[in-house]
Amino acid sequence: xxxxxxxxxxxxxxxxxxxxxxxxxxxxxxxxxxxxxxxxxxxxxxxxxxxxxxxxxxxxxxxxxxxxxxxxxxxxxxxxxxxxxxxxxxxxxxxxxxxxxxxxxxxxxxxxxxxxxxxxxxxxxxxxxxxxxxxxxxxxxxxxxxxxxxxxxxxxxxxxxxxxxxxxxxxxxxxxxxxxxxxxxxxxxxxxxxxxxxxxxxxxxxxxxxxxxxxxxxxxxxxxxxxxxxxxxxxxxxxxxxxxxxxxxxxxxxxxxxxxxxxxxxxxxxxxxxxxxxxxxxxxxxxxxxxxxxxxxxxxxxxxxxxxxxxxxxxxxxxxxxxxxxxxxxxxxxxxxxxxxxxxxxxxxxxxxxxxxxxxxxxxxxxxxxxxxxxxxxxxxxxxxxxxxxxxxxxxxxxxxxxxxxxxxxxxxxxxxxxxxxxxxxxxxxxxxxxxxxxxxxxxxxxxxxxxxxxxxxxxxxxxxxxxxxxxxxxxxxxxxxxxxxxx
Ligand code: NAD
Numbered sequence: 085x086x087x088x089x090x091x092x093x094x095x096x097x098x099x100x101x102x103x104x105x106x107x108x109x110x111x112x113x114x115x116x117x118x119x120x121x122x123x124x125x126x127x128x129x130x131x132x133x134x135x136x137x138x139x140x141x142x143x144x145x146x147x148x149x150x151x152x153x154x155x156x157x158x159x160x161x162x163x164x165x166x167x168x169x170x171x172x173x174x175x176x177x178x179x180x181x182x183x184x185x186x187x188x189x190x191x192x193x194x195x196x197x198x199x200x201x202x203x204x205x206x207x208x209x210x211x212x213x214x215x216x217x218x219x220x221x222x223x224x225x226x227x228x229x230x231x232x233x234x235x236x237x238x239x240x241x242x243x244x245x246x247x248x249x250x251x252x253x254x255x256x257x258x259x260x261x262x263x264x265x266x267x268x269x270x271x272x273x274x275x276x277x278x279x280x281x282x283x284x285x286x287x288x289x290x291x292x293x294x295x296x297x298x299x300x301x302x303x304x305x306x307x308x309x310x311x312x313x314x315x316x317x318x319x320x321x322x323x324x325x326x327x328x329x330x331x332x333x334x335x336x337x338x339x340x341x342x343x344x345x346x347x348x349x350x351x352x353x354x355x356x357x358x359x360x361x362x363x364x365x366x367x368x369x370x371x372x373x374x375x376x377x378x379x380x381x382x383x384x385x386x387x388x389x390x391x392x393x394x395x396x397x398x399x400x401x402x403x404x405x406x407x408x409x410x411x412x413x414x415x416x417x418x419x420x421x422x423x424x425x426x427x428x429x430x431x432x433x434x435x436x437x438x439x440x441x442x443x444x445x446x447x448x449x450x451x452x453x454x455x456x457x458x459x460x461x462x463x464x465x466x467x468x469x470x471x472x473x474x475x476x477x478x479x480x481x482x483x484x485x486x487x488x489x490x491x492x493x494x495x496x497x498x499x500x501x502x503x504x505x506x507x508x509x510x511x512x513x514x515x516x517x518x519x520x521x522x523x524x525x526x527x528x529x530x531x532x533x534x535x536x537x538x539x540x541x542x543x544x545x546x547x548x549x550x551x552x553x554x555x556x557x558x559x560x561x562x563x564x565x566x567x568x569x570x571x572x
Contacts, residue, residue, distance in 0.1 A: 085174070086167040086269075090120045092286060093271035094127060095134035096279025101286055102127055106261050111177030111407040112398055112443040120264050122287035128256075128294045131283035135227040135254040136300055138280030143224045143252040145278075147202040153277055154198035154250060158191045160273040161238075168238065168266050170399070175263045176234055177407040177444070178361050179398045189524065190242035193542070196526040200547055201250025206554075217558040222551040224252030225326055226302035229295035231316065233308045234260035234409055235364045237267055240330070243530075243541040244305040245282070251550040253303070254281045256295055261288040262409055296320060303327065303550065307366075309464075310489075310535050317538070328539035328549045330366070330531060332464040333492030336485035337369035337521070338507065340478065340498040341377050350497040351385035354470065357495060357521035359393065359448040362408050363417075363468035367493035367515065367522055370465050372472040373481040379474040383452065386470065387433050390448050395438035407443035408467060414444040417467030420460050421449060424471070429454035434468070462488055478503060482510050491533025495521045514540070 091098040101121030108117045123131065142150070161168070169183035176183070204222065211218040230244040237259050248255055259267035264286040274282045285291055289312070296304050296319035303326035306316045313331040320327045337357060343350050357369035374382045398406030408414045421435060434449030448468040454460045460471050475481045485494055494513040498504060504518055514531045517523065524530065529543035539549050 086170060088118045088171065088265055089268045089271060090118055090265070091268060091271060092123055092127065092131075093268075093274070093282065093284040094131045095137075095283065096275065098271050099127075103287060103291070106264065106286060106288070108175050108262070108265060109410070110174050111409050114442050114444070117174050118265060120268070120286050122261070123285035123291050125294060128285055128291060128298070131256045131285050132227060132295070132298050132300050134280035135256050135283055138278045139224070139226050139254045141278045142249075142254050142281045145252070147205065147250070147252070150250060150252065151198040151202040154194050154201070154246060156276055157273055158194035158198065161187060161194070161270070162191045164269070168269060171269060172237065172263070172266045173398045173406075175265045176237065177398050177409055178235075179403050179406050181401070182361060186236055186239045190238045193239070193242045193526050194246045197246035197250040197547065200544065201247070204544070204547065211557075213559070215559060215561045217560070219556040219558070221554040221556055222251070222548070223554055225550055225552050226253060227300060228253045228255050228550060229298070229301045229304040230255055230257040231292045231295060231304065231306045231308065232257075232259055234263040235361060235366070237263045238270075240307045241267060243546065244307075244328075247541075247547045248305065248550040249277075249281070251547055253550050256283045256285060256301065258285055258287060258292055258295060261286070292316070293319065297322075299323060301325060305549070306330065313537075328541070329537045330541060331492075331535065331537050332466075332490060333366050333368070333532065333536050334370050334462065334464050334488045334490040335367050335493045335495065335513070336481075336511070337372045337495040338481045338485060338497065339372065339374040339378060339382055340496070340500065340503055341375040342500045342503070343497045344378050344381070346497075346499075347378055347381045348385045348389075351382055352389050353495075353497065353519070353521050355386055355389050355393070355448070358470040359390070359405055359468045360522065362405055362446065363448075364409060364413070364466055365522065368466070369470065369495055369521060371461055371484070372470055373475045373484050374472055375481070376474045376476055379472070383432070383450070383472055386472065387450050390433050390450055390470075393448055395440065395445060395447055405448055405468060407440075407445045409444070411444050413466065414446050417446050417465055417469060420463075420465055420467075421451065421469055424451060424454040424458040424460040427455060427458055429458065429460070429471070456484070456487070464490070478506065482507065486510075486512050489535045492531075492536035493517065493522070
């Protein structure tokens, strides 16, 4: 096992947290992995002050040099892929292969923004007179607080850290209280940046709230639940600080009649979209709307494939689905399924502990007969549950897809171009995937419609989220204008 890092990073120094103790649990063994001292209120203040002190130097560093330093961070993280993946598996329970992928995606985001950041400082716009030059300047916001959840600790931090640094901001980062260890391991990888450019403070909601409410934090980039996101938004709006919110989802997955010949592929894609990371993905497929004429075949293929998945030790090669992150998360999922069953739904496969003697396992479940009013079909589940619902046509599928307060992602399986166009235009979601669920693209903006979020990560939009806009109006002649006084 790699040596575990439990120190915070404040002003370039790795220091013990003086606040409450966080006991980090291994979701597979249910044993303790480590104890981390959270940041005390004074340490949060110090981290913000250090970020502020570093912000001038970092903002003045030429973008090309910032880009080189970000590439160096990427290289250092890449070199530690195995150790990071192991620690992420110990603290989060996601299969090691998925954690190694996550490290790779995090590195890719850093490399992407290292380049995008040196390719954009604004634009020249037509001036209103020939003697003038007019510019739109993109400037850093200042100090950015990055608050992230436990399901993809490094990736979701990377989607904030990379563009925010590339744009010239300095950071105070807070990992989830359930999974701080992999993030704290990054603490020694920023020593080629100005001290204080990146600060990492561990802690629970109180530390997150202290960052969101801090008078000297100019922007908070948050990923997490809708309920917490609303609290962050309220804290920030009080002082008109910028916010970027990535929140929950209830993604629909539509299967159309025309994929009859590829029904097994659509079932495998659906199962992967529902059960990846034990369903703990913000864009997990959580509601399947399947056209009636292919419903039985789809259900059978889905159940067969689900039954073949290997549940077990996330450190073992060959494990498809590991435990959920915590007993509390597992219980929420079990309660939601139980409520659906109480109102007439049936669990066709899965749903128990998958035969495991320990660990927060919820065996990937396929549910039929749930009514639209159940929370299983209207509120986020965040667990490995696939409720299948037959629909008569595309109109009904699109109407149901748009029927929740969420709008993060959506999936459609079809080969019909007219169906693709209709779904693309009519489904209210920040990302819509056709025949290839959940694939991210650093160049493609990611975020939510409706209560799923505010703003976008990734792509050029993901950089602009961390930039302030200034209009510079330059007159080269020292001459009075005819529209000045006097008017007579
Ligand atoms: P959460 O909202 O409980 O916590 C998220 C983060 O906010 C944690 O670091 C937590 O400590 C912190 N926090 C808690 N209270 C706070 C407060 N009052 N002020 C500031 N920060 C506070 O979410 P979670 O359980 O860690 O993660 C699961 C949620 O994240 C799900 O709803 C999921 O959909 C969402 N998520 C969204 C995306 C996306 O990109 N849209 C990606 C992954 C996860």
